Structure formats: structure tokens, C-alpha cells
Amino acid sequence: MEGVNPLAQFLRARRSVLEPGDVGLPRSHSPRRVPGLRREEVAMLAGISADYYLKLEQGRERNPSTAVLEGLVAALALDADGAAHLHRLARPAVGRSAPPETVSRSLIGLITSLPSIPAHVVNRRLDIIYVNPLGQMLSPGFRVGNNLVKLTFDPDMPRDAYWRLTAPRAVAYLRASVDPHDDGPAMASLLDDLRAMDPEFEGMWRRHETRMPGGHPSTFRHPSVGSIELRYQTFNLPGTGGQALGMYVAAPGSPSAEKLQMLSLLAAQTPGEGDRGTPRKSGGTTSA
16 A cells, blocks of 8 residues: 555554553653654564564565564554554455445345444445445435545534544544555545545554444434434454445434434435445535
8 A cells, every 4th residue: 555565654653653651661761863662672572683673664574474463563552453454464365356346135134124223334445335224314424435534534524522533533444444455546546535635634544543443432413303422333244355334323212312213214204225336426424
């Protein structure tokens, strides 16, 4: 991705955001020339030679052993998502083919059986390729062909405290979802679009943070029912080339659950387009 070895990029980015105290090293009393850990400190913590680590950061070594990777996980204080991403970077898939852009009928049947839960299916780039009627009712941005990260960086979205919290999460989700070795035209175009939409995207992207959504709060303001507080849950779909099912769930018995039930009644009376395969242009999401 981006014409440079992704593993080398990741190591440099994650090293630069750590301080000695973050990994149990004594804090330095003198200022450092550059932020973050030194290469030799990472090498020591990972149990490898400084020369070998330098080769990793320079992209001259691209296939470290599992033992080396586990050492780097500890040295860089990576969480489970970060560790999984590191292993993906060092173990690129062989013979990758274009992922399918269609959703299986069995999955559509499953989603249809849960009409009171807003749901959509996204591909690796987080393009929406299916959305159920309640999902469309929840937000005008949830339409086939729209991209979840583009919705977040839409110029019309207010850059408030909620956006400051959710925008880095969206970028980290994109990092975790895409093939880290994908430098094809579709991915390049998406990154170019996001950079053009908001200059802050570039800084978030270069942090190389990865995070899969796991119950993150999402707030929607709907003109009919007002503010709705939901939790976003995702489920990877094996054998689909990286598709994921996203569902917005309300706490049982909460006011938001009642509002979601009201929306589901409205959605049942409104013709939907969730299973259509052609994109439709729409306005931005109303999540805020």
C-alpha cells in the first residue's frame, strides 16, 4: 500500500508514538531528537539484534518468523487488533483475487429475519454493498455504494467532540479491514478522496492504528424520533473476500430501543432498496 513496504511503515509509525515509560523502560531526562522509542530499544525489547530490526524498518527483511513477530508485539505494546494486523503485514496472502461485491441470499435471509435491527454489509474498503430497510431509515447515508469512512469525513459533518472520538476509530477500522498489501486503483482512489475531503485524515491514517469495532457507541439524530443511542457490532463473514456484517443494537428496554421500534414500523411501510446492486447517491449520514 502507498508504494512502500507496509510492514516497515507500520513499525516506524508505532515506534514513533511510544515513550520509554510506555514499555517499562526508564524515562529519559534529556530531550530526544525525534519522538518515540529508539530502534535499538525496540530491538532489545523484542529480543532481536538492532541490525535485524533496522532491516525490518528499511523493508530489506519482509518475512520475520513468528517468534520475531511475537517479540515485536510485546516491544511495541500492541493490543489484540494491532498484533493481528502485524501478522497480516508479515504474512501476505498468496494469489489474492478480487473480492465478491454481492451478498449471499442466505445472509440476506438472515438479516431479513431480524427486521428490528439496522444492518448493512460492507466490503474490505468499507463500501456498503447491502443495507436493510431499517438501516436506510436510520440514516440517509446508509445506501449501497456509499463508504462508511467517507460518510465520517463528509464536509457537512460537524467537527465536534463526538466526531473527534469517532473519526480516528473509522480510520483504524479501515486499516484493520483492508488488505494491507492492496495498492490497487480502487484503494488508491479511496485514499485520495479521503485526503481531499479532510486534511486531518492523512494524520490519522499515518498513525497506522488498527481497530475492529466492538460495541462502540453510535449516536444518530433522526427527524422523526430524535436522538438514538446504539452500539455498533461487526461480524466478519468467512469465505466472502473480507465482507463484514454491521449491526446497530439498542440496549434492551431503553428509550432508544423504543425509538428503533418506531422506526422499524416506518421502515416496514416504506419500499426499500437494500438488496439492489447499483449504488444510489444520497446525503451524508446523520450520525453525530
